[in-house]
Amino acid sequence: MIEFPPGLLLIVGAILVPLLPHVVRNAYMLALPVIGFWGLLVLPEGIHFGFDLFGYTLAPVRVDGLSLIFGYIFHIAAAISIIFAFHMKDSVQQMAGLIYAGSAIGGAFAGDLITLFVYWEGTAIASVFLIWANKSEHAYKTGMRYLIIQVGSGVLLLAGAILQFKASGSLDFAKMELSGPGPVLIFIAFGIKAAFPLLHNWLQDSYPEATVTGTVFLSAFTTKLAIYALARGFPGTEMLIWIGATMAAFPIFYALIENDLRRVLAYSLNNQLGYMVVAVGVGTEMALNGAAAHAVSHVLYKALLFMSMGAVLYRTGTAKASELGGLYKSMPYTTGFCMVGAASISAFPLFSGFISKSIIIAAVAEQGHWVAWIVLLFAAAGVLLYSGIKVPYFAFFNQDSGQRPQEAPLNMLIAMGITAFLCIAIGIYPAPLLAALPFPEDFQAYTTSHVITHLQLLLFSALVFTYLVKKGYYPPQLKAINLDFDWTYRRLIPNVIRSLGNVFVPADRQIRSAFLNRVEKFIAGVFRHHGPEGLLARTWPTGSTVLWVAVLLSLYMLFYFI
Amino acid sequence: MADQKKPDEKSYWLDDRNNVKKLVLALYVACGLSFVADFFYHKHVHYDVENWIGIYPIFGLVACAVLFLGAKLLRTLFMRDEDYYQEADDD
Incomplete structure (x- = not known):
């Protein structure tokens, strides 16, 4: 059996893409993740392709339950994204998509921190082309901001890895304690990619600016790779419960009033990551299973929602709520698929989110984290309001x-059809998903209590939405943006620097001119004495020198005799 | 909106206001049924508070009200013009 490092097939395979004619190219690109998926099925667990480099032991491929489930879903997401982009002929985007997906897959199997760093930066650099491919000045600037933040995360990861190696003597990517500078830097690097609160703005900034097909790729990989990395490196870190709970709650408020529906989805992506981060923070086997299961169903329904909004953008040229409405009449299939995605993210029974979200909420409750539990229930009600109903509505x-x-x-x-099928399939028959989880799991989502209580929560939230819309109280969809934390580095800091400049520049100018005056005066003085007309620069006649020598000589002799 | 509809276009089920009313009514009925269901089964719960009758519906209502008010507040504080960030040289 031929074994190859997961992910590398897609990265290397991307090189051939521009050489192939369009007809063959699609089939070829789709074949890569399909073969890659098959490769995972035959890859035995353990460390593969390990080697020593300059005395460091590297483990490029580590296969275990946690990496496998992320590997599976990344391959599926790549295949779906490729099919969604079949109509597109831009080879730059096609290559970027493949390299990006391949890097994310490779990252999920990285057994050491250096390999992880390489793939980590790979996802950053490849994915920015999906934003730049929009070819507007705006997309260029957004892409730049995105790239700086993503590459910055990688630099922190590398710095952390080096410090960790100094402290522990090992580059092994395993569970770390959040003490010492190395793990802290690595934690922040993961946090940036996982869009922790206040580190999150790159997500809402960039995803809505990417191309129609690019956003589908983007929604699947970067953040879920970060969730995987957190689950691998920092399971059971209590701080993550609070970070995750904040993440689950605050983006909802923004999503509710955001006009660009792809940005609404970006906020809701952030909120769903919160569930996974809480689960990683709880850190029990059940919670980690929940995080992995939710990553799987999240990749699917989020891709489905982004695809449906991408289709709308592709056909109408806009994804802004204030300019849309009534599209079900001419886009009935897209409408249906969008509603499947919406039902899944809202965790309606019989849809994928119901299974995975329930595992997390149950795991949180079982460990007695009641504050986080309430926040997650609150977020579950909120998700229905802004993502489940608002987007399709x-x-x-x-x-x-x-x-x-x-x-x-x-x-x-x-x-969209394949993805919608998977969303429903997981909801109706979760056994294969549960079997693929990293730890043994026999969670029962369909208990009377759970189905009824969750339905109550959702139905009454829908009731509020209906009431607000009927009464005209629902915040109208306005052509506007809402300032988020990125205002600090897009406006506040530049403005502070500019106003500091306004104070310092005149002062600086005065100091300089005063100094220059001094120098000029000094030069003028020197010139006066030593210049062509200067007293000290005159040429003296030989006779006067002789006279002076005679005077000096006579003075000397006079003193000598005295 | 009727005035935007092209004259030869077929009429859709949701175009009829009565059908929309039927859907809303169906939602009311579903809410009512799910609330009443609390009286008829034994809950398996993690926390005692979950045993209260109607706690989940009430929580849903309160959560959405909080969200709605919070979002309104957010809008008054942070809403800006659409091209707030757009520099002069953009697009």
Whole structure:
């Protein structure tokens, strides 16, 4: 059996993409993740391809339950994203997508911190092309901000890895204690990619600015690789419970009033990551299973939602709620698929989110973290309001915008169809998902108590939405943006630097001119004495020198005789 | 909106206000049924508070009210023009 490092196939395979004609290219690109997936099935657990480099022991491939489930879902996400982009002929985006997916897969199997760093930066550099591919000045700037933050995360990871090696003598990527500078730097590096509160803005900034197909790729990999890394490196770190709870709650408020529906989805992505971060913080086997299961169902329903909004953007040229409405009339399939995604993220029974979210909430309750438990329930109600109802409602229903765009292209419909099928399949028959989890799991989501209480929560939240819309109290969808924390580095810090400049520049100018005056005066003085007309620069006649010598000589003799 | 509809376009089920009312009514009924269901089964719970009748519906209502008010507040504080960040040389 031929074994190859997971992910590398997609990265190396990307090189051939621009050489192939369009007809063959799609089949070829789809074949890469399919073969890669098969490769995972035959790859035995353990360390592979290990070697020593300059005295460091590297483990490029480590296969175990945790890496495998992320490997599986990354391959599936890559395949779906590729099908969704079948109509596109831009080879730069195609290569970027493959290298990006391959790097994320490779990262999930990295057994040491250096290998992780290489793939970590790979995801950063490859993915920015999916934003730049929009080819506007705006996309360029957004991509730059994204790249600086992502590469910065990688630099922190490398610095942390070096310090960790100095402290422990090992580069092994395993569970770490959050003490000492090395693990702290690594933790922050993971936190940036996982979009921790206050480190999160790159996500909402960049994902809505990427191309129609690029955002589908983006939604799957970077943040979930970070969740994997946290689950591997920092399970049971209590601080993560609080970070995760904050993440689960605060983006909801923004999502509720955001106009760009792809940005709404970016906020909701952030909020769903919160569930996984809480689960990693709880750190029990059940909680980690929950994090992994939620990553799987999250990748699927989030990709589905981004695909449906991508299809809308592709057909209408906008994803802004204020300009959409009534699209169900001409895009009925996209509407249906979007609603499946919405039901899944809202965790309606029979949909994927119900299984995975329930594992996390149960694991949190079992460990007695009641504050986090309440926050997660609050977020569960909120998700329905902004993601579950708002996104489909304002795009496809609401007031008719008069637009009658064509239904999405066939390849998009197929990609959405497959994903929607998987969302429902996991919801109805979760056994295969539970079997693929890192630890043995016999969680029962469909108990009478759980189904009824969760339905109550969702139905009454829907009731609030209906009431607000009917009464006209629901915040209207306005053409506006809402300032988030990125305001600090996009406005505050530049402004502070500018106003400091306004104070310092005149002062600086005065000091300089005073100093220059001094120098000029000094030069003028020197010039006066030593210049062409200067007293000290005159040429003296030989006779006067002789006279002076005679005077000096006579003075000397006079003194000598005295 | 009727005035935006093209004259030859077919009418959709949701175009009829009565059908929308039916959907809303269905939601009311579903809410009512799920609330009443609390009286008829034994809950398996992690916390005692979950045993209260109607706790989940009430929690849902309160959560959404908090969200709604919070979002309104957020809007008054942080809403800016759409091209707030757009520099002069953009696009």
